[in-house]
Amino acid sequence: METKYMHKSQFPRKSQAGMTLIELMIAIMILAIGMGALTNLLVVAMATDNRNAKDTSATLLAQMVVEQISAQHPNSSAAISVTDCAGNAWTIATAGGASPNGTGANLVTTSTAVNYGGIDQTQAYANITANYAMKYVDCGGTGNTGVPTVYDVRWNVMTIDANYTRLVTASARPINANALGGIQYALPVNLRAVSGP
Numbered sequence: 001m002e003t004k005y006m007h008k009s010q011f012p013r014k015s016q017a018g019m020t021l022i023e024l025m026i027a028i029m030i031l032a033i034g035m036g037a038l039t040n041l042l043v044v045a046m047a048t049d050n051r052n053a054k055d056t057s058a059t060l061l062a063q064m065v066v067e068q069i070s071a072q073h074p075n076s077s078a079a080i081s082v083t084d085c086a087g088n089a090w091t092i093a094t095a096g097g098a099s100p101n102g103t104g105a106n107l108v109t110t111s112t113a114v115n116y117g118g119i120d121q122t123q124a125y126a127n128i129t130a131n132y133a134m135k136y137v138d139c140g141g142t143g144n145t146g147v148p149t150v151y152d153v154r155w156n157v158m159t160i161d162a163n164y165t166r167l168v169t170a171s172a173r174p175i176n177a178n179a180l181g182g183i184q185y186a187l188p189v190n191l192r193a194v195s196g197p
Helices: 021-070
Strands: 080-083 089-092 133-137 150-161 165-174 189-195
Touching: 021 080, 021 089, 021 150, 021 165, 021 189, 089 133
Parallel strands: none
Antiparallel strands: 080 089, 133 150, 150 165, 165 189
């Protein structure tokens, strides 16, 4: 028969020990490594977002040039004027040249090149025919208070048929590396359009 009173030895008391200092230091170290990795991930995400924004702006600039030229009649050589956020007035020449070279920035003519038919970005800016390139300065964010980005915009106009069609090729890329978060070279955006009356 069991007795009403149990001996203390049958139910040993559990010690109520907390974390030791070493366990606490290991937990803090693991937390610090995790936070460091998360911070690095956020920095990379912000740089990628900034680069994507600059690529979008470059695409819009190349599209603006293509549309401005395409809006002209194929045999028109009327120049178009645009002004950037820095107040620079740029002239967009629309006169075409004969195939296969056209007029303006050089085209990539090596058929095995990745950018075949696009604008040759290795051509020195000073060697491009006048009014077929510009260093367009965009606005520096809301209220023009941020750091503006300068874009190298180049184009080529090729007459396919003097009265009906021409091929317009435009390229743009940001040229100041600090706007891309340290990226030294941004791939250019190339757009091509066949325009007619």
